Amino acid sequence: MAQTRQSRPAPRTQQAKRSSSSSSRSTAQAKRRPPALLRGIAAIGRGTSNALGSGVRSIGHGARDVPPAVRRDGIAITLVILAILIAAREWFQLPSWAGTGIHWVVAGLFGLLAYGVPVVLGIIAVRLMRAPQEEGTNHRITLGALLLAIMVDGIIHIAKDQPGPTDGAQGLQDAGGVLGFLIGTPLAMLVTVPLAIVVLVLVALLAVLIIFGVSMREAAAWVGEVASKVRADHGDGGESTDSDELDLPEHRTLERPGDTKVIKPAKGRAKRMLDRAIHGEQPAAEEDSLDAYEADEAFAQAASVERTEFDDIIDPDGAHAPATEVISPYAVEEDAPWGDPEPAPWDPEPEPQQAPQDVATQLIEVQEDVHAPEATHLVPEGEQGVLENSLPYVLPSLEILAKGAPHKERSAANDRVVASLTNVLEQFGVDAEVTGFTRGPTVTRYEVELGAGVKVEKITQLSKNIAYAVASADVRILSPIPGKSAIGIEIPNVDRETVALGDVLRSQVAARNDHPMAIGIGKDVEGGYVMANLAKMPHLLVAGATGAGKSSFVNSMITSILMRATPNEVRMVLVDPKRVELTIYEGIPHLITPIITDPKKAAQALEWVVKEMDMRYDDLALFGYKHIDDFNKGVRAGKVKPLPGSERKIKTYPYLLVIVDELADLMMVAPRDVEESIQRITQLARAAGIHLVLATQRPSVDIITGTIKANVPSRLAFATSSLADSRVVLDTPGAEKLIGQGDALFLPMGESKPMRAQGSWVSESEIHAAVEHAKRQADPEYREDVVQATTTAGAVAEDIGDDLEDLLQAAELVITTQLGSTSMLQRKLKMGFAKAGRLMDLLETREIVGPSQGSKARDVLVTPDDLASTLAVLRGDGGATVGSTPTPEAEDEEWVES
Numbered sequence: 001m002a003q004t005r006q007s008r009p010a011p012r013t014q015q016a017k018r019s020s021s022s023s024s025r026s027t028a029q030a031k032r033r034p035p036a037l038l039r040g041i042a043a044i045g046r047g048t049s050n051a052l053g054s055g056v057r058s059i060g061h062g063a064r065d066v067p068p069a070v071r072r073d074g075i076a077i078t079l080v081i082l083a084i085l086i087a088a089r090e091w092f093q094l095p096s097w098a099g100t101g102i103h104w105v106v107a108g109l110f111g112l113l114a115y116g117v118p119v120v121l122g123i124i125a126v127r128l129m130r131a132p133q134e135e136g137t138n139h140r141i142t143l144g145a146l147l148l149a150i151m152v153d154g155i156i157h158i159a160k161d162q163p164g165p166t167d168g169a170q171g172l173q174d175a176g177g178v179l180g181f182l183i184g185t186p187l188a189m190l191v192t193v194p195l196a197i198v199v200l201v202l203v204a205l206l207a208v209l210i211i212f213g214v215s216m217r218e219a220a221a222w223v224g225e226v227a228s229k230v231r232a233d234h235g236d237g238g239e240s241t242d243s244d245e246l247d248l249p250e251h252r253t254l255e256r257p258g259d260t261k262v263i264k265p266a267k268g269r270a271k272r273m274l275d276r277a278i279h280g281e282q283p284a285a286e287e288d289s290l291d292a293y294e295a296d297e298a299f300a301q302a303a304s305v306e307r308t309e310f311d312d313i314i315d316p317d318g319a320h321a322p323a324t325e326v327i328s329p330y331a332v333e334e335d336a337p338w339g340d341p342e343p344a345p346w347d348p349e350p351e352p353q354q355a356p357q358d359v360a361t362q363l364i365e366v367q368e369d370v371h372a373p374e375a376t377h378l379v380p381e382g383e384q385g386v387l388e389n390s391l392p393y394v395l396p397s398l399e400i401l402a403k404g405a406p407h408k409e410r411s412a413a414n415d416r417v418v419a420s421l422t423n424v425l426e427q428f429g430v431d432a433e434v435t436g437f438t439r440g441p442t443v444t445r446y447e448v449e450l451g452a453g454v455k456v457e458k459i460t461q462l463s464k465n466i467a468y469a470v471a472s473a474d475v476r477i478l479s480p481i482p483g484k485s486a487i488g489i490e491i492p493n494v495d496r497e498t499v500a501l502g503d504v505l506r507s508q509v510a511a512r513n514d515h516p517m518a519i520g521i522g523k524d525v526e527g528g529y530v531m532a533n534l535a536k537m538p539h540l541l542v543a544g545a546t547g548a549g550k551s552s553f554v555n556s557m558i559t560s561i562l563m564r565a566t567p568n569e570v571r572m573v574l575v576d577p578k579r580v581e582l583t584i585y586e587g588i589p590h591l592i593t594p595i596i597t598d599p600k601k602a603a604q605a606l607e608w609v610v611k612e613m614d615m616r617y618d619d620l621a622l623f624g625y626k627h628i629d630d631f632n633k634g635v636r637a638g639k640v641k642p643l644p645g646s647e648r649k650i651k652t653y654p655y656l657l658v659i660v661d662e663l664a665d666l667m668m669v670a671p672r673d674v675e676e677s678i679q680r681i682t683q684l685a686r687a688a689g690i691h692l693v694l695a696t697q698r699p700s701v702d703i704i705t706g707t708i709k710a711n712v713p714s715r716l717a718f719a720t721s722s723l724a725d726s727r728v729v730l731d732t733p734g735a736e737k738l739i740g741q742g743d744a745l746f747l748p749m750g751e752s753k754p755m756r757a758q759g760s761w762v763s764e765s766e767i768h769a770a771v772e773h774a775k776r777q778a779d780p781e782y783r784e785d786v787v788q789a790t791t792t793a794g795a796v797a798e799d800i801g802d803d804l805e806d807l808l809q810a811a812e813l814v815i816t817t818q819l820g821s822t823s824m825l826q827r828k829l830k831m832g833f834a835k836a837g838r839l840m841d842l843l844e845t846r847e848i849v850g851p852s853q854g855s856k857a858r859d860v861l862v863t864p865d866d867l868a869s870t871l872a873v874l875r876g877d878g879g880a881t882v883g884s885t886p887t888p889e890a891e892d893e894e895w896v897e898s
C-alpha cells in the first residue's frame with residue numbers, strides 16, 4: 001500500500017496501556033511532538049527500556065504461564081509455611097535466628113495476638129486450597145480478619161495501660177503491638193478510654209460480619225434461630241422443626257413474631273457460611289446443575305453468531321451516559337454509583353436513600369463483577385393470596401442455579417484486536433492511540449485517544465476499515481465515551497462469555513435488592529451485573545428477531561421470580577400462543593390461571609386484568625390508600641380494618657405480572673380489544689401492582705401500535721432484522737446491529753439512551769429445578785374468572801336472532817374463502833345488500849372479520865382450521881370459544897367454561 005510516511009506518526013509499539021487519568025493523558029499528548037534532541041534521548045531510553053522490559057516481560061510471561069490454580073496453591077503453601085514458622089517461635093519458643101526475626105516482626109506488629117496468627121494463616125490457607133475459585137469471598141475473609149486483628153490489638157493495647165515507645169519494644173509486644181498502639185492510643189486520646197473501647201468493639205463486630213458476609217439483621221436472625229432451637233431442644237426433647245418435616249436440609253426456618261409463613265432458605269446461612277468459609281464446600285446439587293449448564297453453554301457457543309450487515313453507528317453523546325463509566329481493564333472493581341438498595345415496600349424501617357435518584361436509576365441497578373452472598377429477605381406475610389394449600393413456602397436455594405465461567409478482563413483475542421486497531425491507525429496516518437479497553441461478556445469497548453488537532457471524524461470514517469481489520473461486521477463507535485475524552489470502539493468478542501442467571505442473582509446488587517419483582521437482566525458492557533425492578537418499569541416491551549434471545553430472556557425473568565418471590569408476593573398470568581415456550585412452567589403456584597395458549601382467551605384474560613385492576617382501585621379508594629404497597633403495609637400493620645358490619649378478611653394483594661410471549665398472535669385475533677385492554681392496564685395498573693411484559697418477534701407498527709408504544713415505557717430490544725424494527729422498539733437505530741444470542745439494548749423508563757447488555761442465560765435443567773421446587777412447595781390455586789366462555793351454553797346471542805342459519809353460511813363462506821367481502825355474500829347467498837351488510841357486521845362483532853375498509857374486502861381473522869369451533873360458538877354450543885379447535889388442553893381447562 002502506497003502511503004506517504006511523513007504524515008504518519010511514529011509507529012506505536014505500545015498497546016493498550018493503563019491509562020485512565022486525564023493527567024497521564026495530557027502528558028502522553030504533550031509527548032507527541034518532542035524536539036529532535038529529546039526524541040533522540042527518548043529513542044535511547046526506549047531502546048534501553050525495551051531491552052529491560054522484554055527481559056522482565058519474559059520472566060513475567062513465565063510466571064503468567066503458571067496456571068492460576070497452581071499460583072493460588074503456591075500462596076496457600078507459603079501461608080502454611082509461615083504459620084508453622086510463627087507457631088514454632090510463638091508457641092514453642094524454638095530458638096533460631098529466623099525465629100527471633102519472626103518474633104520481632106509478628107509480635108512487634110500484633111503484640112499478644114501473635115499467638116493467634118498461625119491459626120488465622122492456617123484457616124486462610126485451607127480456604128485458599130479448598131475454595132480457590134471464590135476469590136471475592138477469600139479476599140473478604142482476609143480483609144475482615146485483618147480488621148478484626150487491628151481492633152482486638154487496639155483493645156488489648158488499651159487494656160494494658162497503653163504502653164508507648166518509652167516502654168520499649170517488649171512493652172508493645174506484651175500488649176497490642178505496633179498496630180494496637182497506632183489505633184488504641186490516638187483513639188483513646190481523641191474520645192476517652194471508655195468510648196475508644198466501645199468504638200473498637202463495634203468495629204470488631206463489623207469485622208466479624210465482614211468475615212461471614214452477613215448483615216446485622218441476618219446475624220441477629222441466626223442467633224435467634226439458634227436460641228430457639230436450643231430452647232426447643234431443651235424444652236420439648238428436640239422435636240422436629242418445619243425444615244425437618246419438609247426434609248430440606250439446606251434450608252433453615254426463620255420466624256418473626258407474627259410472620260410464620262415464609263421460610264427463606266438463605267436466612268440461616270451465617271453458620272453455613274462459616275463452615276463453607278473454612279471448608280470451601282460446594283453442595284452436590286450445584287455440581288449436577290453445572291454439568292447441565294456446561295452442556296448448554298457448549299451448545300450456545302457452538303451455535304453460529306448471527307451477524308448483521310455492517311454499518312456505522314455513531315453515537316455522539318454516548319449510549320450509556322447515565323448507566324456506565326468506562327474503567328480501565330486494569331482498574332479495581334467498584335460498585336456502580338446507583339447500586340444503592342431501594343427500600344422494599346414491606347420493609348418496616350426503610351433505610352434512607354443515600355442520594356436522590358431519578359426514576360431510571362432506581363429502575364436498573366448495575367454492579368461490578370463481585371460475587372456476593374445469596375439474596376435474603378424476610379417478607380412479612382399478608383393474607384390476600386396466601387395459598388390455602390401451602391405449607392410454609394421455602395424459596396429455592398440460589399445454588400440450584402449454575403455458576404458461569406469467571407469474567408475475563410482480558411484475553412489474547414483482545415490483545416489481537418488492539419494490535420489490529422493500532423495497525424489501522426498507523427496505516428491511515430491517524431495520530432491516535434489505543435489506550436485501554438473494557439471487556440464485557442459479548443463486546444469489548446476499546447478506548448482510543450486522539451493526538452492534538454486530530455478530528456474525531458478521522459476515526460469514525462475508518463469504521464469500515466476497522467471492521468475489515470478485526471474481521472467483524474458489528475463495529476459500533478461511541479464518540480466520545482461518556483465522561484471521557486476518548487472514543488469508544490465496541491467490537492464483538494470472538495471468545496464471548498455466557499452470563500449465567502445464577503451469577504446475576506448471586507451478585508451483590510441482587511442481594512441488596514430484595515424486591516420480589518426485581519429480575520436478573522444480565523451484564524452490561526463493562527461486565528457489571530444488571531438487575532431491574534419490573535414494578536418500576538412499570539410495563540416492558542421486549543422485541544427481537546427469531547433466535548435473538550427474547551425467549552431466553554422471558555425464561556430468565558420468570559426463573560428470577562421463582563427464585564426470589566413466593567406466590568403470595570407475585571402471581572403471574574402467562575400467555576403463550578406458540579404453545580411451546582412457557583409450557584415448562586405449567587403448574588407452578590405463582591400462576592393465577594393455567595398457561596393461556598388460545599389468543600382469544602388471552603384477550604379475555606387481559607379484560608379480566610382490567611377488572612382486577614378496577615377492583616383493586618376500588619379497594620384502595622375505600623380504605624384511603626393510593627398505592628398497593630401502602631395498602632399492603634397497612635394490612636400488615638393491622639391498620640386496615642373491615643368496614644363496620646363486614647365479615648371480610650382483609651388481605652394483602654400480590655403483585656400481578658402478566659407476560660405475553662407473542663403479542664402479534666393476540667393482535668391478529670382481536671386487535672382492538674387487546675389494544676384497548678393494554679391501554680387501560682398500562683395507564684392505571686401501576687398503583688394497583690399490576691405489570692405487563694409484552695414480547696414479540698414482529699416489532700412492526702401494526703403489532704406495536706402507537707397506543708401500545710405510548711403506554712409501555714420500558715423497552716428491551718434484542719437483535720432486530722431491520723433498522724425500521726429497531727426504530728419501532730427503541731425509537732433509535734441500533735438493535736439491528738446487535739449480534740444475537742442475548743445481546744440487547746435496554747431502555748428503561750426515563751432513560752434517553754439505551755444501555756447495551758448481555759442477557760442472562762438459564763438452562764432448561766435449571767428452569768426445571770426451580771419449577772419443581774416451586775411445585776413441591778404449593779399447588780396453584782387458579783382464579784376461575786380469568787378466562788370465561790364467550791357465550792353461554794345453548795343460547796344463541798340476541799343480536800343474531802333468526803339470522804343464525806344465514807350467519808353460519810356467511811361465516812363458513814368467509815372463513816373458507818378467506819375473503820371478507822359483502823358483495824361476495826350478496827352473490828353467493830343470494831341476498832340483498834342490507835342483509836349481507838348486517839351479517840358482515842355480526843361477523844365483525846364476533847371478531848371473525850376485521851373492520852370495514854371502504855371498498856376493500858375486510859380482513860378475515862379466523863383460519864379455516866378453526867372453522868368448526870367458530871361455527872359452534874355462533875350456534876351457542878357451550879365449551880367452545882371463537883377460533884379455538886377443541887384440544888386436549890381445552891378439555892383440561894373445562895373449569896374455565898363452567
Ligand SMILES: Nc1ncnc2c1ncn2[C@@H]1O[C@H](COP(=O)(O)OP(=O)(O)OP(=O)(O)O)[C@@H](O)[C@H]1O
Pocket residue numbers: 299300303498499544545546547548549550551552553697718740741742743758759760761
Ligand atoms: N442470553 C443468552 N446467552 C447465551 N445464549 C443465548 C442467550 N439468549 C439466546 N441465546 C442463544 O440463542 C438461541 C435462540 O434464543 P431464543 O430462543 O431465546 O431466541 P428467540 O428470540 O426467543 O427466538 P424465537 O422467538 O424464535 O423463540 C438460544 O437457543 C441460545 O442458544
